[in-house]
Amino acid sequence: MKLSRLFTFGVATLATAVALGTAAGAAPARAAHFQPPPDSLRALAAPIGLRIGTAVTPFDLVTADYQKIVSDQFSVVTPENEMKWQVVEPTQGTYDWSDADRLVAFAQQHGQLVRGHTLLWHNQLPDWLTTGVANGTIDNAELRDLLHKHVTDEVTHFKGKIWQWDVANEFFTDSNPSGINPNDFWISHLGTGIIADAFRWAHAADPHALLFYNDYNIGGEDGSNAKADAVYGWVQQMRGQGVPINGVGDQGHLDTQFGFPTQLTADLQRYADLGLKVAITEADVRTFVNNATDQVPTDHLATFAQPYEFSKMLQACLAVRACISFTVWGFGDGESWIPGFFTGEGYATLYDVNLAPKPAYVDFQEDLKVAAHGAQQRPRT
Numbered sequence: 535m536k537l538s539r540l541f542t543f544g545v546a547t548l549a550t551a552v553a554l555g556t557a558a559g560a561a562p563a564r565a566a567h568f569q570p571p572p573d574s575l576r577a578l579a580a581p582i583g584l585r586i587g588t589a590v591t592p593f594d595l596v597t598a599d600y601q602k603i604v605s606d607q608f609s610v611v612t613p614e615n616e617m618k619w620q621v622v623e624p625t626q627g628t629y630d631w632s633d634a635d636r637l638v639a640f641a642q643q644h645g646q647l648v649r650g651h652t653l654l655w656h657n658q659l660p661d662w663l664t665t666g667v668a669n670g671t672i673d674n675a676e677l678r679d680l681l682h683k684h685v686t687d688e689v690t691h692f693k694g695k696i697w698q699w700d701v702a703n704e705f706f707t708d709s710n711p712s713g714i715n716p717n718d719f720w721i722s723h724l725g726t727g728i729i730a731d732a733f734r735w736a737h738a739a740d741p742h743a744l745l746f747y748n749d750y751n752i753g754g755e756d757g758s759n760a761k762a763d764a765v766y767g768w769v770q771q772m773r774g775q776g777v778p779i780n781g782v783g784d785q786g787h788l789d790t791q792f793g794f795p796t797q798l799t800a801d802l803q804r805y806a807d808l809g810l811k812v813a814i815t816e817a818d819v820r821t822f823v824n825n826a827t828d829q830v831p832t833d834h835l836a837t838f839a840q841p842y843e844f845s846k847m848l849q850a851c852l853a854v855r856a857c858i859s860f861t862v863w864g865f866g867d868g869e870s871w872i873p874g875f876f877t878g879e880g881y882a883t884l885y886d887v888n889l890a891p892k893p894a895y896v897d898f899q900e901d902l903k904v905a906a907h908g909a910q911q912r913p914r915t
């Protein structure tokens with residue numbers, strides 16, 4: 535579902551530009567005064583300096599209801615796909631920043647920060663790159679140069695506009711013990727040192743952006759905590775070597791069938807104790823549903839487990855002072871990536887398929903109200 539949307543970007547651009555153009559016309563005056571509703575997630579989280587975020591597909595911003603929720607509820611946005619290499623450089627040497635630029639402009643008009651996602655990942659690479667590597671026309675030396683240019687050009691293009699960059703994404707294996715995956719596209723061609731190089735290149739291009747390592751199951755979601763242990767050891771080593779890494783992002787893709795990862799708070803705190811910021815970067819809590827259209831949980835208990843796990847995940851972030859943002863990977867079940875990627879699952883977000891708030895949303899409001907009186911003020915960034 536989402537995948538097909540990826541290929542409609544070109545067509546969507548004009549409509550998106552027209553619709554957002556209207557909003558943008560009135561924006562400068564409104565922007566300075568943009569006031570989110572007092573009971574919105576972003577307003578409730580503001581007293582402790584926590585940012586509540588969502589992934590956004592700029593194409594969806596043409597829908598008024600969707601746009602209103604993005605601006606009212608969230609104080610940081612992540613482009614769901616529009617800063618990935620496949621999208622920004624579909625043809626070698628020809629950049630297309632249009633959709634990402636549009637989201638950045640929208641964020642600026644609504645007093646939001648931006649998480650850049652993601653510079654170095656094995657997925658959603660341009661065909662010209664993977665084909666060139668596969669047929670030998672791009673050798674390893676050139677691949678390294680191309681990556682250096684990609685990181686430098688992208689970070690430079692958005693310089694000063696990105697709060698946190700997910701520099702490197704999903705490099706660790708899911709096995710026990712875990713480690714950097716030797717079969718990863720980048721590692722197999724360029725060796726493990728390429729991750730540190732990407733951080734150095736990103737830092738050189740925008741010294742003020744916070745640079746994150748981002749991955750899933752690095753908050754004990756694997757049960758054994760093996761992946762968290764491996765990532766912890768690696769970031770500790772990187773910090774020791776002076777690599778400019780500022781934070782660790784736990785994606786936070788949970789599934790009710792596995793229960794809540796009870797290690798999460800301790801794992802986040804352990805990264806924080808290294809002097810790092812932490813963030814939940816792609817939160818959702820999926821469960822089995824009747825169908826992808828209605829997304830009614832098949833197990834009645836899941837209607838309780840879903841908001842419970844979501845709330846516990848937010849509470850873990852609230853409990854760790856260095857946790858500076860909590861981002862959901864889309865806020866509506868109808869737009870979520872889950873039904874397209876996890877067969878039979880859905881109901882993973884804060885709003886239902888009609889964009890009505892679900893129990894998880896109400897629990898978030900309650901958690902944030904309590905936190906405003908108890909949780910520690912987040913560090914200034």
Ligand code: XIL
Binds near residue numbers: 540
């Ligand atoms: C997903 C998007 O949500 C989909 O629209 C796209 O087709 C594939 O990628 N981890 C990540 C995200 O870091 O970039 C992924 O986003 C979800 C898993």
